[in-house]
Amino acid sequence: MGVTILQQFPIENRTGPATIELLTKRISALGAVQQGHFLVDCETYSSVANLGPPRTVHVLHNSEQPASCFSILDTGTKTIPLAADGLFDLLMLKMNYFYQAKKQTKAESKGPRFEIGDFCVKLGTVTVSQNFKGILVEVEYRPCVVPGMCWELIREFMQGVLGSSVQSNPPPYLATRMQENYTPIDTIHQYLEHFTMFRKSPGMRT
Amino acid sequence: MTDLEQLQTALHSLKVLRSNVGIAFESVSNGLRADHGEDGKENKFILELQELLSTVNNNLRDVEGAVSNLSIPPGPFALGNTIYLSQEVTQERQSLYVQLVNSYKWTDKIRDYSALAGNILASNSVNKTYKTFSTTKRRKTQTSTHNVPPEVIENLITGIDRLFPDVTITASRPFVPNPVIQASLSRVLKAVIAFKGLMIEWVVVKAHSESNDLWTESRYKVFKKVTENCHAAMCHFHSPTMPELAVKSFMHWFHSYNTLFSNPCKRCGNYLYSNLPPTWRDLRTLEPYHEECK
Structure with missing residues (x-):
């Protein structure tokens, strides 16, 4: 498990599949080999009215950690992350009386997964309740666990693949945690941030 | 050295003879084949057989020539203790001789290679043990790097x-x-x-x-x-x-x-x-x- 940076890739006037194909061609030209597919999904539950102040629970799965189920509880004032076994999904079903799934909000990012040297690159097509929303590119540098040490290195790699669309600063979520050890839940946080933005935007987010 | 070469040629010609005799016998045992055709197949077969036999004859002459060139070894071979292996009666130990020869070859090769390696390494100074060859000024013995408390x-x-x-x-x-x-x-x-x-x-x-x-x-x-x-x-x-x-x-x-x-x-x-x-x-x-x- 290494440091992962998630960023959106602008579609401009292309379609989703055409953008994925463009990126696949670019990264294959650099010598990457495709290693299967990946999927990250997110379901959001909100508390019922008689449970006091409104709270939201986001439940996410990442195919990179297939036996785990991640959840983030948002109380409005703070967020509480939790990594649990896959059985947590069944527990959420039991809590149907307190937390109800929001309609039409299931977000997913899925697509091909590539390995190149010690890097792992995932090109994800984002859909919110089956509607195409945009492209998310995930780049993981596996040997390093401290974001502050390898951010510049990852940025240089991303510039090589994605061109000028790469930001010069780390994602806001990571910026405050640059010297801490990176864990899988940090990837989940980054995905949730992007999914929330995708859900808010009415059409495609470019 | 020439003895050894002659022995090699003799062994080689013997091998050729054996293989050609084998071919001749195979041809005889197969009898008439389809590629002899229909007309005069017996004649063709006989011709082929004659050819094979004449090669065998030539080979036999070669072997005799090579053998006559060999010099008779002066005395019995000094095989050391290995001669006692011939007196071994149990079946499973009779293959020991082959293993013995193999390991002899190995040690021989190791000696050759290590001599070569020794020559090459001597000219490069990557010694892991420290030695002084000066006799005039005896230093106190160096502390060993391998064996320290x-x-x-x-x-x-x-x-x-x-x-x-x-x-x-x-x-x-x-x-x-x-x-x-x-x-x-x-x-x-x-x-x-x-x-x-x-x-x-x-x-x-x-x-x-x-x-x-x-x-x-x-x-x-x-x-x-x-x-x-x-x-x-x-x-x-x-x-x-x-x-x-x-x-x-x-x-x-x-x-x-x-x-x-x-x-x-x-x-x-x-x-x-x-x-x-x-x-x-x-x-x-x-x-x-x-x-x-x-």
């Missing part, structure tokens, strides 16, 4: 541990005088270093999440490269006369890897070259370089 090594290791605050060292002693230490370099990497007395014997560099096993290499390309470079540095810093200094300079050099991911290459200014960070550190200046840029 455990306390000396213990002191050296704690010394290194104190020298670098961001290197944490844990030692284990699978074999009493030879510790295996695990040196963690802040949060970048860890190295498993095996000592032989005061010498560094083996180094493996890995990620923190990987096992401490001395024999498996890291699964990450960057740490495999760093392991290779550590081996090069280990040989470079090795000094039989001042073993403690050698270990210290190696650790000093190793310590410069704490910027493995965060420093760009001194030559090209980039972080990455063929998807690897600068994995080489200059032995004197400790500056980072890509392997291709150094």
Whole structure:
């Protein structure tokens, strides 16, 4: 498990599949080999009215950690992350009386997964309740666990693949945690941030 | 020498004779074949047989010629104790002779190769043991680098541990005088270093999440490269006369890897070259370089 940076890739006037194909061609030209597919999904539950102040629970799965189920509880004032076994999904079903799934909000990012040297690159097509929303590119540098040490290195790699669309600063979520050890839940946080933005935007987010 | 060559030619011609006799017999046993055609097939077959037999005849002449050239060995062969093997009666031990010959060949080859290697190595000074050949000034006997009391090594290791605050060292002693230490370099990497007395014997560099096993290499390309470079540095810093200094300079050099991911290459200014960070550190200046840029 290494440091992962998630960023959106602008579609401009292309379609989703055409953008994925463009990126696949670019990264294959650099010598990457495709290693299967990946999927990250997110379901959001909100508390019922008689449970006091409104709270939201986001439940996410990442195919990179297939036996785990991640959840983030948002109380409005703070967020509480939790990594649990896959059985947590069944527990959420039991809590149907307190937390109800929001309609039409299931977000997913899925697509091909590539390995190149010690890097792992995932090109994800984002859909919110089956509607195409945009492209998310995930780049993981596996040997390093401290974001502050390898951010510049990852940025240089991303510039090589994605061109000028790469930001010069780390994602806001990571910026405050640059010297801490990176864990899988940090990837989940980054995905949730992007999914929330995708859900808010009415059409495609470019 | 000529004897041996003659023996070889005789054996060779014997082999040719045997193979051609074999072919002749095969042809006889097969009888008429389809490729002899319909008309005059008997004649064709007889002609073919005659040809084969004449080759056999020629071969036989060759063998006789070669054999007559051989000189008769002067006396019985001196086989040493191996002659008693012929008196062995149990079935399973009769194959011992073949094994004996094979191992004899092996030791012979080893002698040849080691003589060659000795010649080559003598001209290069990578001696692991220190010897003075001067007879005029007798120095006091050098402390051996292999065989030192455990306390000396213990002191050296704690010394290194104190020298670098961001290197944490844990030692284990699978074999009493030879510790295996695990040196963690802040949060970048860890190295498993095996000592032989005061010498560094083996180094493996890995990620923190990987096992401490001395024999498996890291699964990450960057740490495999760093392991290779550590081996090069280990040989470079090795000094039989001042073993403690050698270990210290190696650790000093190793310590410069704490910027493995965060420093760009001194030559090209980039972080990455063929998807690897600068994995080489200059032995004197400790500056980072890509392997291709150094």
